[in-house]
Amino acid sequence: MANTAQCYYCFESLLASFEDREPTTLAAVEALWEQHEQTKKLSSLEEQIEEEDTDRQQSINEQDEDDDSNQSSQSNSRPKKLQVPRISRLQSQFSASSSAATSSSSASNTSSNSLQSSSTNITTPSAVSGTPQLRSPDQRYPLFVTWNTLSRSGHKSLRGCIGTFEGQELAAGLKSYALTSAFDDTRFEPIPKSLLPSLSCSLTLLGSFEPCTNAMDWSLGTHGLRISFIHRGRRYGATYLPDVAVEQGWTKEEAVESLMRKAGWDGGGGSTARRLLRGAAGGNSGATKPWDQVSDFRTVRYQGLKASASYAEWQEWRQWVLSLDDGEEILEGAD
Known part of the structure; x- marks a missing residue:
């Protein structure tokens, strides 16, 4: 359930707070993220086809040079140049693939385990999905948002991490804790706008809560730990x-x-x-x-499901959105 788009939404929420406006919606960010991913796949496929076409033509030319004496006969049997599929065909293929993936994700989401309480349904995430899944309005997620700074050498330093074990509606929870962890973590000074380009964001959705029989009844790398004494x-x-x-x-x-x-x-x-x-x-x-x-x-x-995104990754996606006809209007959000 955790995905990169949700980290982008945290970035959008932080930027909107600096600009004193409301961010765009989580649903819009997830939809545009999915479109951007498909666009990158289409572009990659086109480049691959062009490279294969170039290699094939080069091989034909080399064969022609080696067999000058049989140039006429080889010309008749020469393979035709590979035709690049039209963009519309590629898009239709990816649309069909995306629809199948969405249907599969929805089925998986319906069968995921839930921790029931008297007032809300706290959903236990079952997998990190590459495609945003459909969510019902009553689903709630315990979550944590973490901000780190990245140095030029790639060293990561914690800059804020706050979350909640109370189930949250995802969009509201992400927005709230993206800002709380950025501005209200008492271990650090509030994050200024000037620090934005050095940030990375991580989101962790929590689930599968179990009481331990003793202090060592958990596994490194698998479990998070909550203690009280x-x-x-x-x-x-x-x-x-x-x-x-x-x-x-x-x-x-x-x-x-x-x-x-x-x-x-x-x-x-x-x-x-x-x-x-x-x-x-x-x-x-x-x-x-x-x-x-x-x-x-x-x-x-x-246990937790984690997704992360750097400022550079968010900006690449954001610039693509702004290149769309209505991209700027979408990202401005509602006042």
Whole structure:
């Protein structure tokens, strides 16, 4: 369900906020993204056909030069030049393919698992789709929007990440948390417009929430983690998305301890290494685990579907939209 178009919509929402206007709709962005993808496929296919045609003609010419004595007979048997299919034919082929893919995606979406609550249906995403799927108005998605900056060398640095475990209508949720993560993440200064060209956006749709039997009952690279615990009479909580521990190169224990510190735990009087040494000396290393030093430690694992887009990718799509007759009007949105 997560796709690049939704990241483009986050960029559009951020740009619109800088320009003090409303962004275009998510539905418009997804439709134009799909058209752009088909246009790129058509262009790629045309280039491939032209290259094959050129290679074939070159091969014929080389054969003619080698067989001058039989030029007349070879001329009669020479293969005809490969004809490039008309654009209308290529478009009709892709339209048929797109319709089939949409039908398949819709069927898959209908059969996807849902977490039921008394007030809303929280949809559990089942796959990252290359084609936007039809969504019913009552579908809700827990989601997180992440902004990173990319250096010229390609190094990625976190610039804001905020989301919610409460199911959101997708368009409203994306717009809200694209701006919240850009402007209200207290770990960073609000993102200025001047930083826009160095940004990349990632969207994670969450699902498959399961309580863990213990702090290690989850898999690196598969599960995100949400913890809560009581320490010195106060409850703390925090979460890491599924890709965080892998990107940081952490073990599961390191990830849980880091998550506890993110929540506000003060370390219980020392680092893990010092506590392990003290525990080994005392013959009881089990008591040194960070989660054993707090009360009512709870862990929930979940899975997420992620899509990402850079500023350059968004701009390539945006410039294509602006080249359309009504592109500027579409992207201006409604005041």
